[in-house]
Amino acid sequence: MAFNSFLRGALPPRGANISHDGNSSAGNGLPDGILDTLSPLLEFNPLMKLFMLFYNMAGSHLGIDPTYILTLVAVVWAANKLWGQLYTSLYDLARQYFMARIEVSDTDDIYLHMKKWLSSQPAMVNSRSLTAETASKGAWDEDESDLLPSRVSPDGSGVYLNFSSQEAKAPPRFIPALGLHSFWFKGRYFRLQRKLDALVDMNPRANGMPQVKDKETLVISCFGRSPEPIKQLLQHAKEQYYLDHQAKTIVRRPAGQGMRRYGHRHSWQQVADRPVRPMRTVVLDDEQKVRVLSDMNEYLHPATPRWYANRGIPLRRGYLFHGPPGTGKTSLSFALAGVFGLDIYVISLLDPSLTEEDLLGLFTSLPRRCVVLLEDIDTAGLKRSEDESSTTPSQDDKGSEEQGGKEAGSKDRGSKKPRDKNNNELDRRFFDLARELKRGSDSSEKKGISLSGLLNAIDGVASHEGRVLIMTTNKPETLDEALIRPGRVDLQVAFTNATQEQARELFVRMYEPDSSITDKLPVDLEDHVSLLPLTPFSEAPPTPFSLSSDKDGNMTDVSGPTEVDEDAVPSTTAASGIKKPAPLNLGPSTTNAASLTTSSVLDKSKDDQHTETLRPSELAHLAAQFASKIPSGQFSPAELQGFLLKRKRSPQRALMEVDFWVKGMLAQKAGGSKVLAVQ
Numbered sequence: 001m002a003f004n005s006f007l008r009g010a011l012p013p014r015g016a017n018i019s020h021d022g023n024s025s026a027g028n029g030l031p032d033g034i035l036d037t038l039s040p041l042l043e044f045n046p047l048m049k050l051f052m053l054f055y056n057m058a059g060s061h062l063g064i065d066p067t068y069i070l071t072l073v074a075v076v077w078a079a080n081k082l083w084g085q086l087y088t089s090l091y092d093l094a095r096q097y098f099m100a101r102i103e104v105s106d107t108d109d110i111y112l113h114m115k116k117w118l119s120s121q122p123a124m125v126n127s128r129s130l131t132a133e134t135a136s137k138g139a140w141d142e143d144e145s146d147l148l149p150s151r152v153s154p155d156g157s158g159v160y161l162n163f164s165s166q167e168a169k170a171p172p173r174f175i176p177a178l179g180l181h182s183f184w185f186k187g188r189y190f191r192l193q194r195k196l197d198a199l200v201d202m203n204p205r206a207n208g209m210p211q212v213k214d215k216e217t218l219v220i221s222c223f224g225r226s227p228e229p230i231k232q233l234l235q236h237a238k239e240q241y242y243l244d245h246q247a248k249t250i251v252r253r254p255a256g257q258g259m260r261r262y263g264h265r266h267s268w269q270q271v272a273d274r275p276v277r278p279m280r281t282v283v284l285d286d287e288q289k290v291r292v293l294s295d296m297n298e299y300l301h302p303a304t305p306r307w308y309a310n311r312g313i314p315l316r317r318g319y320l321f322h323g324p325p326g327t328g329k330t331s332l333s334f335a336l337a338g339v340f341g342l343d344i345y346v347i348s349l350l351d352p353s354l355t356e357e358d359l360l361g362l363f364t365s366l367p368r369r370c371v372v373l374l375e376d377i378d379t380a381g382l383k384r385s386e387d388e389s390s391t392t393p394s395q396d397d398k399g400s401e402e403q404g405g406k407e408a409g410s411k412d413r414g415s416k417k418p419r420d421k422n423n424n425e426l427d428r429r430f431f432d433l434a435r436e437l438k439r440g441s442d443s444s445e446k447k448g449i450s451l452s453g454l455l456n457a458i459d460g461v462a463s464h465e466g467r468v469l470i471m472t473t474n475k476p477e478t479l480d481e482a483l484i485r486p487g488r489v490d491l492q493v494a495f496t497n498a499t500q501e502q503a504r505e506l507f508v509r510m511y512e513p514d515s516s517i518t519d520k521l522p523v524d525l526e527d528h529v530s531l532l533p534l535t536p537f538s539e540a541p542p543t544p545f546s547l548s549s550d551k552d553g554n555m556t557d558v559s560g561p562t563e564v565d566e567d568a569v570p571s572t573t574a575a576s577g578i579k580k581p582a583p584l585n586l587g588p589s590t591t592n593a594a595s596l597t598t599s600s601v602l603d604k605s606k607d608d609q610h611t612e613t614l615r616p617s618e619l620a621h622l623a624a625q626f627a628s629k630i631p632s633g634q635f636s637p638a639e640l641q642g643f644l645l646k647r648k649r650s651p652q653r654a655l656m657e658v659d660f661w662v663k664g665m666l667a668q669k670a671g672g673s674k675v676l677a678v679q
């Protein structure tokens with residue numbers, strides 16, 4: 001049916017209900033002929049159809065002149081528009097004169113703090129305009145163990161853990177969507193604007209084309225002329241962010257090549273945040289531990305920078321941890337970072353994408369205090385190039401001390417052995433040419449880090465000061481002497497295969513109940529820090545010492561002007577009025593075991609239903625027996641840990657099987673086989 005005929009049918013007869021002037025003869029409020037004119041339009045526009053229906057219904061049934069409705073709608077619309085404009089102008093005015101604001105760019109860490117804080121605010125999460133993000137749990141985050149029932153019998157049958165739905169169960173994280181939001185914090189009204197701008201990055205990419213990059217900004221504003229409330233809010237968000245990081249060590253590695261170009265925060269990416277490794281879980285000679293701890297404590301003391309600056313010494317401290325694989329070099333690095341609450345920045349010099357320029361950029365974008373871990377520097381293939389080796393170490397070192405650093409490749413300009421014969425000049429030129437040609441042909445494949453590149457990053461003029469550098473190696477003898485000279489490596493720590501005492505400690509640590517480890521954690525950390533000299537250097541200047549060790553791992557001073565004996569650290573502590581650390585609690589010694597009550601050894605963990613429980617005295621006894629069966633210096637702590645881990649529920653079984661294991665392992669080592677005959 002044609003719409004206008006339907007409409008006419010639906011309309012009241014002429015003149016019915018409505019009294020108005022004679023011009024509106026259609027009785028539906030429209031002038032004559034208007035419907036006929038509009039009908040082609042009306043046929044096709046559903047909105048218009050609806051409007052006309054409503055228009056006529058209002059006229060015929062409600063007895064209201066539809067033109068009044070139209071006028072009203074127009075007035076409301078105009079008022080709304082006017083109010084909108086007025087509001088915007090007033091708001092702009094208020095913002096300009098009565099509001100403070102702070103912008104946060106997504107390139108800054110504060111952006112992460114704010115995002116996390118916003119996602120934890122119920123008022124924001126219940127907002128109507130949100131962005132959902134997938135929030136996966138980290139390896140160390142607690143799981144709801146009730147959701148993972150497991151019953152496995154000794155014959156291997158039963159129900160195994162199943163994590164197939166773990167991602168499905170993880171709730172998404174909600175943050176305010178792009179746009180304008182408002183919220184209250186500490187009784188104050190805040191406005192939040194999330195905005196996205198497209199920026200053209202003029203740094204050409206590999207294909208030579210500039211790329212467009214999204215850049216997000218958070219604009220936080222509040223009423224008042226002072227930005228103080230916003231600063232407090234940002235501080236609060238930051239504190240909340242780091243609240244659960246206190247017992248964690250954050251591990252960072254160089255970001256991907258693309259991100260590294262942006263420098264600073266983008267140079268590094270967080271790869272893990274793991275629970276702090278308690279120092280007592282690293283089984284190492286107490287004296288060695290205290291030496292490193294006190295040395296680092298002195299270095300990190302707030303008074304140190306001034307002390308160093310007054311004497312013109314670059315503010316850097318380097319450690320070399322050397323010893324066979326699996327003896328605890330990395331573990332000690334992590335434990336140290338945990339004690340001092342520092343983040344760890346791990347660099348692998350074997351990373352093929354890492355250039356010397358990148359390395360320099362990475363070192364310059366380190367935070368004020370941190371631990372930089374350069375692992376396995378021997379395997380990094382760092383060698384002096386021919387021209388580097390032609391520079392004598394003494395000249396090299398002297399030069400770098402005087403300059404406080406050096407430019408990359410400065411060694412290339414080192415002095416050569418004098419040649420007095422003119423005909424040798426020809427040889428030299430020929431040699432130079434050959435070397436240049438060789439360098440040219442090698443350059444395509446040799447993209448790694450050269451020794452001079454590494455030295456330049458570590459202590460070049462542009463290099464960051466304040467960091468703690470830890471280098472680890474299995475083969476200290478292969479290292480270039482320039483890399484480990486005092487000033488670059490200030491303290492060497494030797495790690496050895498496990499002694500019987502270390503074997504005993506490892507045994508106790510493996511079988512002591514969880515509660516005694518976790519309950520003691522804060523005390524443990526406090527113990528360490530309180531043992532260390534805290535006197536500012538103005539009162540008791542630090543005694544720089546550098547230690548090397550003999551083949552048995554005994555440490556001797558190799559650099560300090562004063563001889564460092566066993567009492568070097570305790571005497572400093574004595575000067576500061578802090579007790580000599582006689583009763584050290586640096587390892588899971590029998591003291592820990594002996595301090596356990598019988599009830600506390602009962603492991604109540606649901607998962608440990610089959611764990612043998614021991615009295616502290618029993619544990620100490622078994623540990624001593626176990627240690628007596630381990631030949632000193634034959635096995636790394638990692639190997640012993642591996643053996644114990646496979647029998648982690650049964651110390652008795654470990655004790656029973658250890659003889660067989662030791663025999664098998666010794667035979668395997670003698671045969672040089674890498675395949676385990678016993679496990």
Ligand SMILES: Nc1ncnc2c1ncn2[C@@H]1O[C@H](COP(=O)(O)OP(=O)(O)OP(=O)(O)O)[C@@H](O)[C@H]1O
Pocket residue numbers: 281282283284323324325326327328329330331332472473474495636637638639641
């Ligand atoms: N001294 C130790 N005390 C406690 N645990 C140790 C010790 N040495 C090794 N381990 C254990 O052995 C494993 C390997 O240790 P770690 O990575 O620290 O050794 P590493 O010396 O750095 O080895 P690599 O030279 O191969 O890098 C870790 O699980 C660690 O817990």
